Amino acid sequence: MTKFVLALSLVAASVFSPAWAQTADAERGARLAYTCLGCHGIPNYKNAYPNYRVPKLRGQHPEYLLIALQAYRSGERSHATMHANASSWSEQDLVDMTAFLAGPVVAAAATPKPVGKAPDAAATCVACHGTDGVGITPQYPTLAGQHADYLERALTDYKKGGRKNAIMAGFAAQLSAQDIKALAAYYSAQRPGLATSLRPTPKK
Ligand code: HEC
Ligand code: HEC
Numbered sequence: 001m002t003k004f005v006l007a008l009s010l011v012a013a014s015v016f017s018p019a020w021a022q023t024a025d026a027e028r029g030a031r032l033a034y035t036c037l038g039c040h041g042i043p044n045y046k047n048a049y050p051n052y053r054v055p056k057l058r059g060q061h062p063e064y065l066l067i068a069l070q071a072y073r074s075g076e077r078s079h080a081t082m083h084a085n086a087s088s089w090s091e092q093d094l095v096d097m098t099a100f101l102a103g104p105v106v107a108a109a110a111t112p113k114p115v116g117k118a119p120d121a122a123a124t125c126v127a128c129h130g131t132d133g134v135g136i137t138p139q140y141p142t143l144a145g146q147h148a149d150y151l152e153r154a155l156t157d158y159k160k161g162g163r164k165n166a167i168m169a170g171f172a173a174q175l176s177a178q179d180i181k182a183l184a185a186y187y188s189a190q191r192p193g194l195a196t197s198l199r200p201t202p203k204k
Contacts, residue, residue, distance in 0.1 A: 017162075023092070024062065030101030030200035032093055036085065040101060043196045044147075053147040056194040057098075061108035063138040065098035077163045101197045106142050108134040115189045119182035121175055133190040145193015151184035 039045050039054045046053050057065060070075040072086040084092070112132035130136050133144030143151060157163040158172035159180075175183070 002154035016111040021087055023095060024099035025096045026099040026103075029093075029096030029098070032089070033097040036097065036101060037197060037199060038195050041199055052153045053151040053152045056146055056196050057101040058103050058197045060102050060142055060194055061105055061135055061138040062095075062098040062102040064135065064141045064153070065102055067139060068141075069094050069098070071163070071165070074164065077157070079113075079162075086169075100200070103198065105173055106134055106144060106192050106194060108132060108136070109192070116186060119179065119186055121179040121183055122186060124171060125183070129187070133187045142155065142194060144190035145195065146168045146188055148184040148188035151187055155184065157177070170177060175189070177196050 012053040024111075040057050059118075068077070069086040070080055072082040073084065089097070108130050109132055112130065112133055118126075118131070128136060128140045129143050133142060133146075135142045142182055154163065155172050155175060156177075158165060159175065161169075172180075
């Protein structure tokens with residue numbers, strides 16, 4: 001099953017072209033993303049019900065961020081606020097905003113030195129999320145440094161159906177609540193890692 005899923009996801013990955021870099025206008029994105037920073041630009045800002053911290057976006061793959069926004073828009077991911085935030089913009093707006101919010105992407109270390117001992121349940125995850133939590137393709141999210149409570153929430157949503165991503169549903173289904181806690185803590189501790197998006201610096 002793992003091999004099949006991997007093949008499937010690589011096909012999906014090739015649909016996105018390097019044209020990305022040429023069409024994204026991060027400067028325009030900085031102007032558009034003002035409201036996004038009301039949550040994503042404040043360190044440790046929390047989602048109200050249930051209570052968990054909003055994800056860090058800085059250092060994330062912008063391609064992945066766009067895929068995530070498309071999932072909130074289509075309802076593949078259920079979250080009322082993010083559905084509204086993802087639905088009121090054109091595709092180009094989202095491309096520009098994700099380029100700005102992500103900033104410089106966290107790169108995998110040449111020789112990863114994982115922080116702490118990986119839980120046994122991480123054995124399958126490394127194929128896509130790397131040994132140090134850096135997604136191995138631009139479509140696979142980086143988990144390194146992400147808030148542990150957000151990672152826990154995301155994995156629970158894949159398991160229980162709040163997120164319907166076909167790849168992650170299969171992997172999350174095999175995890176116990178205890179595995180999820182251990183995996184979230186492990187990936188959250190990895191460095192270099194994600195950070196809170198910065199406010200744009202005013203032009204001099
Ligand atoms: C009211 C607070 C709030 C605002 C405003 C907001 N977000 Fe979010 N965002 C969240 C929360 C909470 C989540 C996690 C939802 C979940 O559990 O799936 C999230 C998730 C995301 C994700 C997915 C990250 C990942 O790792 O998968 C992206 C991308 C994102 N937001 C981009 C944006 C953009 C772009 C805007 C502005 C157009 C925006 N957000 C505005 C609270 C907010
Ligand atoms: C075959 C590749 C693959 C494997 C193996 C895999 N993942 Fe994922 N993972 C993905 C993809 C693709 C996504 C994005 C799904 C989406 O769009 O919601 C993702 C999303 C996630 C997210 C959500 C990140 C965010 O910012 O919201 C978490 C957490 C996660 N994976 C953890 C894991 C863990 C833990 C394992 C091992 C038990 C694992 N993954 C195994 C490909 C994989």
